[in-house]
Amino acid sequence: AFNAAVAEAQGALNAFIVTTPEKALDAAAKVDADRAAGKPLGKMAGVPIGMKDLFATHGVQTTAASKILEGFKPQYESTVSAKLWDAGAGMLGKLNLDQFAMGSSNETSAFGNVISPWRRPNDTAPLAPGGSSGGSSTAVAARIAPAATGTDTGGSIRQPAAFTGIAGIKPTYGRCSRWGVVAFASSLDQAGPMARDVTDCAIMLEVMAGFDPKDSTSLDMPVPAWSANLSGDMKGKKVGIPREYRLDGMDPDVAKSWDDGIAWLKDAGAEIVEISLPHTKYALPAYYIIAPAEASSNLARYDGVRYGLRDLPDGAGLQDMYAATRAAGFGPEVKRRIMIGTYVLSAGFYDAYYTQAQKVRALIARDFTRAFEQVDVILAPTAPSSAFALGEKSADPLEMYLNDVFSVPASLAGLPAMSVPAGLDRSGLPLGLQVIGKAFDEQGVLNAGLALE
Numbered sequence: 001a002f003n004a005a006v007a008e009a010q011g012a013l014n015a016f017i018v019t020t021p022e023k024a025l026d027a028a029a030k031v032d033a034d035r036a037a038g039k040p041l042g043k044m045a046g047v048p049i050g051m052k053d054l055f056a057t058h059g060v061q062t063t064a065a066s067k068i069l070e071g072f073k074p075q076y077e078s079t080v081s082a083k084l085w086d087a088g089a090g091m092l093g094k095l096n097l098d099q100f101a102m103g104s105s106n107e108t109s110a111f112g113n114v115i116s117p118w119r120r121p122n123d124t125a126p127l128a129p130g131g132s133s134g135g136s137s138t139a140v141a142a143r144i145a146p147a148a149t150g151t152d153t154g155g156s157i158r159q160p161a162a163f164t165g166i167a168g169i170k171p172t173y174g175r176c177s178r179w180g181v182v183a184f185a186s187s188l189d190q191a192g193p194m195a196r197d198v199t200d201c202a203i204m205l206e207v208m209a210g211f212d213p214k215d216s217t218s219l220d221m222p223v224p225a226w227s228a229n230l231s232g233d234m235k236g237k238k239v240g241i242p243r244e245y246r247l248d249g250m251d252p253d254v255a256k257s258w259d260d261g262i263a264w265l266k267d268a269g270a271e272i273v274e275i276s277l278p279h280t281k282y283a284l285p286a287y288y289i290i291a292p293a294e295a296s297s298n299l300a301r302y303d304g305v306r307y308g309l310r311d312l313p314d315g316a317g318l319q320d321m322y323a324a325t326r327a328a329g330f331g332p333e334v335k336r337r338i339m340i341g342t343y344v345l346s347a348g349f350y351d352a353y354y355t356q357a358q359k360v361r362a363l364i365a366r367d368f369t370r371a372f373e374q375v376d377v378i379l380a381p382t383a384p385s386s387a388f389a390l391g392e393k394s395a396d397p398l399e400m401y402l403n404d405v406f407s408v409p410a411s412l413a414g415l416p417a418m419s420v421p422a423g424l425d426r427s428g429l430p431l432g433l434q435v436i437g438k439a440f441d442e443q444g445v446l447n448a449g450l451a452l453e
């Protein structure tokens with residue numbers, strides 16, 4: 001049934017880059033066979049899921065939504081996807097995303113943008129599904145996949161979840177292996193689940209997380225039984241409300257949903273504490289130095305030799321091939337990030353930009369450490385607005401970057417953070433609330449998420 005729904009919705013939503021109905025059916029058949037043989041079933045036995053096309057999948061085209069990887073079929077499987085298949089999940093297909101996960105609206109994909117299943121009442125303008133995990137958010141929100149994988153470097157799980165009314169969690173940096181995930185900014189990239197509710201996220205995260213010797217930043221810690229310990233009871237818990245997130249001119253609907261969230265957590269027994277995260281306003285500029293810097297280094301590997309596209313003009317030498325391949329293969333946003341990253345890492349400007357940004361990153365992490373001496377979790381909006389229309393922000397990169405203002409601080413600090421659906425704004429579009437937790441305290445984040453649900 002999900003395979004049929006995927007096929008039926010593809011024309012309208014463009015959520016998938018390739019579909020793999022046979023893989024979903026194989027997983028279902030395996031459940032039947034295992035059950036008949038009396039074998040134990042995995043935690044996600046027979047559950048068909050969408051896989052963000054940033055995860056390498058053996059023998060199945062993996063593009064990061066870029067022309068430069070078109071036709072690339074990896075000879076290996078990412079650790080996270082392998083864990084999901086081991087737990088019995090089946091793959092519906094590879095989900096569309098912003099190119100190399102750079103973007104907040106899915107409009108940077110080389111395979112056409114994803115279209116949100118949501119519309120404003122009496123308005124046919126197609127809306128952004130959020131990004132970069134916009135195929136994931138759309139597939140789950142449109143009910144064509146029960147769950148999907150996402151990755152979050154500066155908000156790419158949380159913001160699309162908020163835009164489409166679903167749940168998604170970015171765990172603590174290091175919880176999910178980055179092995180076999182196309183790298184964007186390696187010190188920030190984290191995989192996580194996107195699903196209809198907090199419980200499904202908890203179950204799926206248990207499967208995705210875990211130590212992996214193949215990723216040097218993988219956390220060597222056991223995976224807790226998050227789903228078994230879920231509780232929406234907030235008695236005795238302190239919830240921090242960061243003063244600096246209350247921006248001047250904040251969207252009144254977003255402010256109201258934040259207040260609603262505060263009231264819901266109070267009802268669940270929590271004590272509300274105003275806190276300060278004084279360096280918040282420097283998070284966005286620091287992120288847009290550090291992420292492009294790492295991206296410019298990571299993307300050096302796409303040289304026309306090792307993967308996918310090769311553009312070899314007649315009589316060209318090696319340098320010409322590099323240049324032609326990269327010019328043809330990377331989209332404009334990716335090129336912009338490579339330029340910014342190369343600039344901030346260049347000898348003359350390294351100290352002025354990159355070193356400064358790293359110092360700011362440390363201050364932001366310290367803000368959170370201090371706040372978590374007073375509170376158990378932090379509650380904030382996920383994004384400064386509900387979904388915007390496709391095309392509304394794509395002409396102005398800065399405008400697009402501003403959409404990440406609430407999501408990048410937790411990314412820079414490596415903390416677990418979740419977006420949960422928090423009702424609709426006055427134009428009838430979903431809003432999300434964000435719970436940020438202490439390092440390794442996914443349980444606290446999930447529990448507060450459940451209390452908000």
Ligand code: GLN
Pocket residue numbers: 101102103104131132151152153154155156157184291404
């Ligand atoms: N929107 C942010 C960016 O463009 C975050 C992307 C992400 O988390 N992958 O960098």
